[in-house]
Amino acid sequence: MDKPSVIDKEDLNKLIAKLNQQGYKTIGPTIRGEAIVYDRISSIEDLPEGWTDEQGPGHYRIKKRNDKALFGFNVSPHSWKQFLHPPEKKLWTAEKNGSSFKIIPEELENPKFAFIGVRSCELHAIAIQDKVFIQGPHIDSVYQINRKDLFTVAVNCGQAGGTCFCVSMQTGPKVNSEFDLALTEVLEKDKHYFVVETGSDRAQSIIENLDLRTAENQELKIAEEIIDNTAQNMGRFLDTEGIKETLFENLEHPRWEEVANRCLSCANCTMACPTCFCSTVEDVTDITGDHAERWQKWDSCFTMDFTYIHGGHVRNSTKSQYRQWMTHKLASWIDQFDSSGCVGCGRCITWCPVGIDLTEEVAAIRKSDKTKIDNI
Amino acid sequence: MxxxxxxxxxxxxxxxxxxxxxxxxxxxxxxxxxxxxxxxxxxxxxxxxxxxxxxxxxxxxxxxxxxxxxxxxxxxxxxxxxxxxxxxxxxxxxxxxxxxxGTSWPIEACKKQDVVIIAGGIGLAPLRPAIYALLKQRDQFGEIAILYGVRQPKDLLFTKEFETWRGKYGIQVKVTVDSADREWKGNVGVVTTLIPRVSFDPTHTVAMICGPEIMMKFSILALKQSGMSEKNIFITMERNMKCAVGFCGHCQFGPAFICKDGPVFAYNKIKPFFETRDL
The missing domain is CATH 2.40.30.10 (Translation factors)
Known part of the structure; x- marks a missing residue:
């Protein structure tokens, strides 16, 4: 691709307008109910200008910044998966007809999403869900159509969030996977601009239309420094070396019992996680009993019903549920999809009501690794 | 669409x-x-x-x-x-x-081998197509033994077919029940007690087991004691399942999705997970 360009803050509106003109539904960060969430946006007026988020274990607040940054925060409580893998979807309808019935599949519509402000960790999360839903032997048709024309305007993080650990997971802070456009926000005394990298031909043609100037070397250098600075200020660390083997060999570690005493099995971590993909189905009928529907809804491995089979629940303790969640995310995911299921976004830490921190849990297991201790 | x-x-x-x-x-x-x-x-x-x-x-x-x-x-x-x-x-x-x-029973791997089939209760149903696949080319296999355990005589499935399996195809079919009244003239006891009573060469045998996990656990133990190697023992697993195509996540068992990597597994592939409680 060509050398990066520079887009001024005000000109971002032209980019949004251009995307809308091409039929994209633009989704980006915006403030709702004291949180920065992802929702429909139509101009930069909708972006959380001058706001940031303060995140910690079991802690989230938005705060005023002392500048006018548009992307001066980290990640929204809910990830982009709410759009690609919606929390609820009707799979089909069935109509009874005597002793028979017919099944009417759902008509699917391409929403043509453009996501604005996608962080590097989140791009990785989308790529991970792609493996689950559209790169295996079976295709999830809803995910497929939502994902089909997705246009991503990524943002390199200008600061490390309070619960971030993307550097450990090699998923950020600099955008390093597939994207259409990647922005780095630069705020200098009286200048406010974005360095823009192009990652696809369709993005290139949009950029050409916006008539942007080429970035100067000095501007590129400043942008790089901002990202480097973010990487260096990452407060959390997760040691991924041999993590699959470590967790599989420590399935009976006492730490699981210990964390279970704190865990409320509320399922927040699985809802907030951008890669958690589990779902259940619900069958509903109307009062006549002639009209039935099948719905798919997000589900969580922290619920009892998740493992119910005739005769009882397989994972009937918080210990076994937490162990499943964490070993799936960090270990068995590697066998299943050839990558970790964790992108280091920190949402599970922020949104855990009791502030359980999986980086701490991994460290605790490593500290008294059963297999290592036996060898001492 | x-x-x-x-x-x-x-x-x-x-x-x-x-x-x-x-x-x-x-x-x-x-x-x-x-x-x-x-x-x-x-x-x-x-x-x-x-x-x-x-x-x-x-x-x-x-x-x-x-x-x-x-x-x-x-x-x-x-x-x-x-x-x-x-x-x-x-x-x-x-x-x-x-x-x-899902995956299938390893019929090809049974060729020129003895075959031991162990079923518990409704577990005979998923094994029945395997039995018929063996019967279809009976001369390709050595000894075939079917060991079938149920709780009570009234739980026995497909009993009418047993005589054909025995008589026409020379298969050893042994049945046992956990408990029974005086009417029952057959074996009483767990299914593993039948293993020493059939003839097979443990070093050249493929075993296929389907039943409750506890029954499979003890059957594996008994087969290993008889001299069989873990890689020739196949079991089938059951978990909650909503989609059957790897989307819903419910049937995960360690790194495996029962729906697509199973339900039939070579025991040596899932051993550490099979031995962990509440996984």
């Missing part, structure tokens, strides 16, 4: 062509496709998701193909709301079906 034709979550319609009461709590349904498509080819051990209108969907192993019509047979134990609704279906009724899904 063209996509819907292949959407793995949308069932195809099947007609019940015959219902058979197998035991006090189990029944079989013979099913014929209502669409243009032929009855799908399936491997022994594979399963379908059966949908009862308005009630829900459950994974059920295919228990065979009807002799003349080739219709699909499913043998089901009535234990929950969906299986109860399936139990209520009569000849001519319709149900939804998705499948077949």
């Amino acid at each position: 063209d996509n819907n034709a292949q959407d793995p979550m949308v069932p195809q319609l099947y007609e019940v062509t015959r219902t058979i009461r197998e035991t006090h709590d189990s029944f079989s349904l013979h099913l014929k496709s209502k669409g243009d498509s032929d009855i799908p080819e399936f491997g022994p051990g594979q399963f379908n998701m059966l949908y009862a209108f308005g009630v829900g969907e459950v994974p059920i192993s295919i228990s065979g193909r009807a002799e003349k019509s080739g219709n699909l047979i499913h043998t089901i134990r009535n234990v929950g709301s969906v299986t109860s609704a399936l139990n209520d279906l009569k000849k001519g009724h319709t149900l939804g079906l998705r499948g077949p899904f």
Whole structure:
């Protein structure tokens, strides 16, 4: 691709307008109910200008910044998966007809999403869900159509969030996977601009239309420094070396019992996680009993019903549920999809009501690794 | 949408062509496709998701193909709301079906080997297509033994077929029950007690086991004690399942999805997870 360009803050509106003109539904960060969430946006007026988020274990607040940054925060409580893998979807309808019935599949519509402000960790999360839903032997048709024309305007993080650990997971802070456009926000005394990298031909043609100037070397250098600075200020660390083997060999570690005493099995971590993909189905009928529907809804491995089979629940303790969640995310995911299921976004830490921190849990297991201790 | 034709979550319609009461709590349904498509080819051990209108969907192993019509047979134990609704279906009724899904019993690997089949309760149903696959080319295999354990004599499935298996094909069929009244003249005790009573060469044997996990655990132990190696022991696992295609996450068992990596597994591949409680 060509050398990066520079887009001024005000000109971002032209980019949004251009995307809308091409039929994209633009989704980006915006403030709702004291949180920065992802929702429909139509101009930069909708972006959380001058706001940031303060995140910690079991802690989230938005705060005023002392500048006018548009992307001066980290990640929204809910990830982009709410759009690609919606929390609820009707799979089909069935109509009874005597002793028979017919099944009417759902008509699917391409929403043509453009996501604005996608962080590097989140791009990785989308790529991970792609493996689950559209790169295996079976295709999830809803995910497929939502994902089909997705246009991503990524943002390199200008600061490390309070619960971030993307550097450990090699998923950020600099955008390093597939994207259409990647922005780095630069705020200098009286200048406010974005360095823009192009990652696809369709993005290139949009950029050409916006008539942007080429970035100067000095501007590129400043942008790089901002990202480097973010990487260096990452407060959390997760040691991924041999993590699959470590967790599989420590399935009976006492730490699981210990964390279970704190865990409320509320399922927040699985809802907030951008890669958690589990779902259940619900069958509903109307009062006549002639009209039935099948719905798919997000589900969580922290619920009892998740493992119910005739005769009882397989994972009937918080210990076994937490162990499943964490070993799936960090270990068995590697066998299943050839990558970790964790992108280091920190949402599970922020949104855990009791502030359980999986980086701490991994460290605790490593500290008294059963297999290592036996060898001492 | 063209996509819907292949959407793995949308069932195809099947007609019940015959219902058979197998035991006090189990029944079989013979099913014929209502669409243009032929009855799908399936491997022994594979399963379908059966949908009862308005009630829900459950994974059920295919228990065979009807002799003349080739219709699909499913043998089901009535234990929950969906299986109860399936139990209520009569000849001519319709149900939804998705499948077949999952891995199959290793029939090829049994060639020139002895075969030990161990079934517990309804576990004989998923093994039945494997038994018929062996019978179809009987001369390819050495000794074949079927060891079948149930709780009580009234739980025995497919008893009418045992004599053919024994007489016509020279298969050792042994049955035991956990408890019985005086009417019962057969064996009483757990299924593993039958293992020393059949003839097979443990160093040249493939074993296939289907039943409750506790029963499979002790059967594996007994087979290993007899000299069998873990890699020749195959078991089938059961977990909650909503989609059968790897999307819903419910059936995970360590790194495996039972729906696509199983339900049939070589024991040595899942051993550490099989031995962990509440996994």
